[in-house]
Amino acid sequence: MFSVEEIQSRAETNSLSRGEALYRQDKVSVMHQTDTTIKATVTGQHKYVVTLTATDQGIKNLCTCPAASYQDFCKHCVAVALTAIHGAATDQPAQKAKNNRKIVEEQQLREFLLNKSPEELTELLVGYITRIPEEWDKWQLNIKLANGDLPVSEIKKMITKALPSRTIHQWRKVGDYFSKAEAQFDYLFQLISTMKPQGQWSLILHALKRLNKVLERIDDSGGYRFVLEEQLIHKLTALFNQLNWNDEKKAQWLFQHLDQSDMNVFPNVPDDFSPSDSVLEIFREQCEHQLKELAVQRPVVSQSDRHFDYFWKLSRYGKPLIDKAIADNNWREHCRLLGLTASYSFDMLKACQICLDNNEPFDAEDWLLKAKKLCCSEREEEECRQYEVKVKFALDEDQAAWALAWQIFEQNPGFNAFRKLQKLEQQTGHIQEDLAEKAEAILLKACMPSNQENPEFISPLLSDDVLSLYLELNQLDKARAWAKQHKAYHNNLISLANLIVSQHPEESENLYYRVLTSIISQTNNTAYQDAIALLKKLELILQKHNSSMMPLQSLIQTLSQECKQKKNMITLLKKQFAQYFPG
Template sequence: MSADDHSPKTPSQTAVTDAASLKKQLTKALPCNKHLHSAVQVQGYFGKAAQTIDLLQASAPSLPVEKILTLVDYAIKRLDKALRTIDDSGGYRFPIENTLKAMHIKCAGALPWEKSKLAKYLLDKMFGDDSDFYPEIPEDYAGALGSSGSDLFYLQLEKHWQSLPPYPVDGEWSEQYPYFRVQHVLAPYYKAKGEHDKLILMHHKTARTFADFERLCELCIELGELTQAEFWLNKLRRDDSDCDNSNPRILEIEVSLCVKQEQFNKALEGQWRLYCCEPTEYKMEVLLAIARRLEQYDAVRAKLQAYLEGMLSSPQNEGFTPKYSDALAGFYLYHERPEQALLVAQENRLTVSLLLKVARNNTQQPIAILPLFIRVAESVIGDKKKSSYKSAVKILEECAGFMHNLAHKAEYKKQLAVFRQTHKAKRNLMMYLDASSKIKALVA
C-alpha cells in the first residue's frame, strides 16, 4: 500500500515491519474479559488501544497488503471480544473502529486477488460473529469489487441463500438472523434489477405470521405484481381470525390493491369504512384522493363534514371525544377554515397537539385563542416535572406574543392571574413564570 493512503506519521508512530510483533502488540492493546463499566475506565482502555491502532496504520505502507489485512481482521476480532465485557455506552471505541473500517476498505481495494476470491472473502466477513464492526458489505466495497466483482458477490450470496434450509420458525434469533441478513442485502439488489419473482420468493421463504403475509402482499402491490397480491390477500382473508372481513389491516391492503387496479369505486367504499373506524387526517387524505380520481371530491368532502358533525353531536358518542372533535377540527384546518376549527375547539375537548395547532391558525383572534393556550399549558404541567413547567411557560410566552393592544393585554393579565391562583402551590412553576421577561413586560 502506498504511503499516500494513510495519515502522516508522527514521532510516536514509528513503522513496524514485523507482522508478528504487531499482532502481539494488538493482543496487548486490546485485552479481553476486562469487565470495565465506568466511563473513566473505558476511556482509558480505548485511549491506550488507539496508540497501537495508530501504529498499525503507520506501518501499513511497510508491509504487504495481505498481512495488513490479516492484522486489521485480527484487531476487529479483538475489539469484538473486548466489548463483550466492556460497557462502552459513551462510544469511546468509535475512533478505533472507524480507523479499522477505513483501513479495511483500502486494503480490499489494493489486494492482488481475483474478484471471485475477494467476493468470497467479503461474504465470509458478512456472516462472521464480528460482522457489526466491518463497513457495510458489499456497499462500501463497490470500488474494490468493481462491477464484475459485485455481480460475483451477489451470485455467491444468492447461492448461499438457496442453500439455507427451511426457515426455523421456532428457532433462536441466532438461527433466524442469517435469513434476514441475506434479505437485507439481496432485496434492494433484486428490486433494482427488476427481478420481482426472486424478491417475492425470498420473502415468502421467511413468511410465517399473519404480519409477514401482510408485508408480502403489500410488497406485491408495490412491485405491481397484482395477481400475486390477490393470491396473498386471499390467504390473509382465509387466515383472518375475525372471519368477517372487518380486519382494518386487510381492508387497507384491499384498498391499496383496488387503487392499483383502478377499481376506484370499490376503493372508495373500503376507505370510507376505514375512516369511520378511525377518522385520522391521513385516512381522510387517502379518501379524498380516491374521490378526486372519481371526480367526486366535493360530494365526499360534504359527506365527511356531515358525518363528523353528526357523530360529534350525537349523545351516544360523548365518550369518544376527542376522537370526533379532533377529526372535525382537523377537517376544517385541512380545508383552510380555521375559524370553524376554533369553534370546535371552544366547545369540545381536543388533544393537546391539535388544540395548539388550532390556536396557531387563529392568531388574528388573540382573545379567542387565549383560553386555548391556557388549556395547553394546563395539560402540559400535568406531570409536575420541572421540564413540563418550563414548557408551559414557553406556551404562555408564545401566546403573549399575539397580544397587541390594551384590550388583549388586559384579558391576558386577567386569565394569567386565574392560572397563577390555580397553580400557586407549584413553586417551581411560579418561579419560572416570575423569571419570564416576555410575560412580565406584557402584564406590567
C-alpha cells in the same frame, strides 16, 4: 450556517468561556466537515466526540460528554462551533505567534542536541525510554522490526494490551479506557502500516474483533469508542481492494461476512468495501444460491414462533439482490425477491403496492392473497384489509371499495381512517354529503366510556382524533368545547390555540400553558429548548395578527414563577425574553 450569535445565546456563560479556551488551545481535531456539518473530537481531561449540523431551525448538536445531558450547548460544542466558523485555532494570529515561538524553541533544542556526542544522546534517550513503560515496549518492538524479527503474534498481544478485557460502566472510566486505547493504537497503526496489505488486513480485522469483544463488558453509551471504531473500519475497508485475492475469493469473503449479527461494530457488507462490479456479480450469485437453499427449508410461520434466525438470514442474503433490482428499476424482480424473503404479510404487501404503483392491479391482487395467507396477527389482517380497498379501487370496483372502507372505519374508527375515507371519496367521485356527520357520530360513540373498572376513562388517542376531526372541518366552537373537557396531544392543542388566539386570547393562553407545563416537566435541556421554541412561535403569531402581547407576557411570568427550581429553564427565559424581566 453556524453563527456566533446562536452560540452565545444557547451556551451558558461558563460553557462559553471554557469552550473558547479549548478552541484557542487548539484542542479540536476535525474528523469530517461540510458546509452544514462538522464532526470533531475535543481533548481536555477526556476526549469527546461532537457532531454539529446547521439547519434552518438552528444548530443541532450532539456531544458524548456527560454535561450534554443537562446543558443545551456544552463547552465542547462551543469549541467545535468556533472551529466551524473561524477555522482551526492555529490559523488565528495569536496562535500563529505562539506556533512561531515554538518553532524557534524547537530549533534551539535541535542545536543543543547537535552539540552533544552520540554517547551523550544515547544516554539521554535510554534514560527517557526506561522511565516510561509504554515507550520501553515500543522501542523493543522497533528493535525487532528493524531486525526483521517481529512476529504477528507480538502485535496481536499489543492489540490485546491496548484493549484489555474490563467490566466498566462509569462514564469517566470508559472515556479514560478508550483515550488510552487510542494513544496505543496511534503507534500500532504505524507498526502495522510497515507490513504488506495482507498482514495489515489480518491485524486490523483482529483489532476490530477485539473491539467487539471488549464492548460486551463495557457500557459505551457515551460513544467514546467512535474515534477508534472509525479508524479501524476505514482502514479495513480501504485495504480490501489492495488484497492480492482473485474476484472469487473477495466475493466469498464478503458473502461469509454478510451476516455479522454477533458483532455490533463492523462495516456494512458489501457497500463499505466498494467491491468491483465483477466481485459484486459473483457475490450476488452466491446470495441468490443461498436464498434458493433457504427457500426449501422455509418453516410454517405462526404468531408464537416467527423463526427469527431463519428470516434474519433471508433478509441479509436478499438485501443485496433487492438493492440491485431497485437500482435497475426492475420492479418485477423486486417483487419476486420480496416474496422469497417475506417473513411478515407486510413484505408481501410491499410487493402489492409496487404492482399498484406500476398499474398492474391483477398482480397486486395476487400479492394481496399471498399476504393474507401469511397473516398471524390482527394488525396484519387490518393492514391487508386496507390494501384490499386499494386493490378494489384499482380494479374499478368502486362500490365494493367504498363499502369495505366504511366497514373498516366503523370497526376501528379514527381520524386517519376518516382521512382515508375522504381520499377515497375524491378518487371515486361518489360524494357522501353526510360523511362528516356520520364519522363524528361514530367517533363520539367510540369515545363513550366502556371500562367498568374505570368508567371515566377515554382513550387519549380517540379523544385526540375527535379534536383532529373538528380542526379538519374547521368547527372551532366544537374543538374549543372538546379541548376544555378532554385530553389531547400537543400538536392539536397548539393548532387550536393558534387558530383562536385573536378572538379568544385567554383560552389560547391556557392551551399553550397546558402544553408548556407538560414539556417542561421532562426536566432536560432539550425539553426546555422545545418550550422556548413554542413561546417564540406564539410571539410570531401575535405579531402577525397585530395582537396584544399580554398572553405571551402572562405565560412567561407564570412559568418563571413555577420554574424557579429549574435554573436552566429560567436562564433561557431571561435570555430570550429579557423584556419581560424588569431590572
